Amino acid sequence: xxxxxxxxxxxxxxxxxxxxxxxxxxxxxxxxxxxxxxxxxxxxxxxxxxxxxxxxxxxxxxxxxxxxxxxxxxxxxxxxxxxxxxxxxxxxxxxxxxxxxxxxxxxxxxxxxxxxxxxxxxxxxxxxxxxxxxxxxxxxxxxxxxxxxxxxxxxxxxxxxxxxxxxxxxxxxxxxxxxxxxxxxxxxxxxxxxxxxxxxxxxxxxxxxxxxxxxxxxxxxxxxxxxxxxxxxxxxxxxxxxxxxxxxxxxxxxxxxxxxxxxxxxxxxxxx
Numbered sequence: 001x002x003x004x005x006x007x008x009x010x011x012x013x014x015x016x017x018x019x020x021x022x023x024x025x026x027x028x029x030x031x032x033x034x035x036x037x038x039x040x041x042x043x044x045x046x047x048x049x050x051x052x053x054x055x056x057x058x059x060x061x062x063x064x065x066x067x068x069x070x071x072x073x074x075x076x077x078x079x080x081x082x083x084x085x086x087x088x089x090x091x092x093x094x095x096x097x098x099x100x101x102x103x104x105x106x107x108x109x110x111x112x113x114x115x116x117x118x119x120x121x122x123x124x125x126x127x128x129x130x131x132x133x134x135x136x137x138x139x140x141x142x143x144x145x146x147x148x149x150x151x152x153x154x155x156x157x158x159x160x161x162x163x164x165x166x167x168x169x170x171x172x173x174x175x176x177x178x179x180x181x182x183x184x185x186x187x188x189x190x191x192x193x194x195x196x197x198x199x200x201x202x203x204x205x206x207x208x209x210x211x212x213x214x215x216x217x218x219x220x221x222x223x224x225x226x227x228x229x230x231x232x233x234x235x236x237x238x239x240x241x242x243x244x245x246x247x248x249x250x251x252x253x254x255x256x257x258x259x260x261x262x263x264x265x266x267x268x269x270x271x272x
Contacts, residue, residue: 009251016244030245040246043226049138050145050206050225057146058202059195062153066161067183069154079158083151090148094215097144101216103129134222141223144212149205153198160194161187197264200257207254226250 015022016030034040069078085093102114104127112118117127131137164187172182188195210227213219219228226246234243 012244012247015240016248018241020239020241022240026241030241031249033242034245034249039224040226040229042222043224043229046138046223046225047207047209050142050209051203053139054142054145054149054206055199055202057142058149058153059157059199061146061150062198063157063195065150065154066158067187070158070161079151079154082154085148086151088148090211091215093144093148094212097147098216101130101140103127103131105129131217131223132221137217137221137223141212141216144216145206145209149202153202156194156198157191160191164190193264197261200261200264204254204257204261207257208250226253 017025017027019026065078065082069075069082072078088096099113100115102112103117104112104114112121112127114127114130116130121127130140133140168186168190169182172186177185208227209225210231213223213225213228214231217223219225219232227250230243230246230250233239233246
C-alpha cells in the first residue's frame, strides 16, 4: 500500500512545489497556475459538463432501459446490445466515433464518410464540422461516454430492481397505486443505495476522463479537460511541476467521491 499508493502521491506532491527541472522551489505558483490559467479554467468547466450531463444521461438511460427491458420477452437480447459497448476500450470508442463525426470539408474530390453527416445530407441538410462547433462539440463527446457507460448502469440497476421484494410491489398495487407511483414510491427508494453507487462511480470516471478527448480532439476547439491538460504539461511542454500540481488537484477532486463510495460499501456490508 505504501509503495504503490502513498509514496507516489507524496512524490507528486513534492514535485508540485518545484519548477520543470525539479530544482527551483516555487511554493504555490504551480497551484496558482492550475486555478487561474484560462486553459485550466476551460478544463474545469468541461469536466463539470461531463460530470453533470454525462452522469445524468448514463444513469437516467440505464435506469429507464433496466425497467423497460425487465418487462420484455427479449430482455437478454436488449441488455446484450446495450452492454456491448462496454467491451470496447475508450480509445477504440474514440476511433469509432471519429468516423461518425467525420467531416472532410468542401474541398474538391473529398467524399464525406461521416455517418452523422450522411444522415444530415439525406435529410436535406449540409455536412457540418461537428467537432468544431463550439457549445455542441462537448455534448457530442459526452454522447460517446453515454454510449459506453449506459450498459454498466443498466446491468447494475437491473440487478437491484430485481432484488426489490415482490411483497412490497404487490402491497402497493393492492393499495391502488399505479405503476408510476410504485416506481417512484417503492422501487426508487429500495434501490437508492445502488443508484448512488452507480452515480458516484460514473462521476469518478467523468472527473478523470482522458482517452475520448485525447483521441477525438486532442483538447482543441474548447474541449480540453483536466487530465488532458496534465498530459500536455508533462509530455508536450515538459512542465513537471505544473503537471504534478494538476495531478494533485485531480486527486483531491476524486477523493471525496471515492470516500463516499467506500463508506457506502462499508455500511452495506455492516447491514448484511
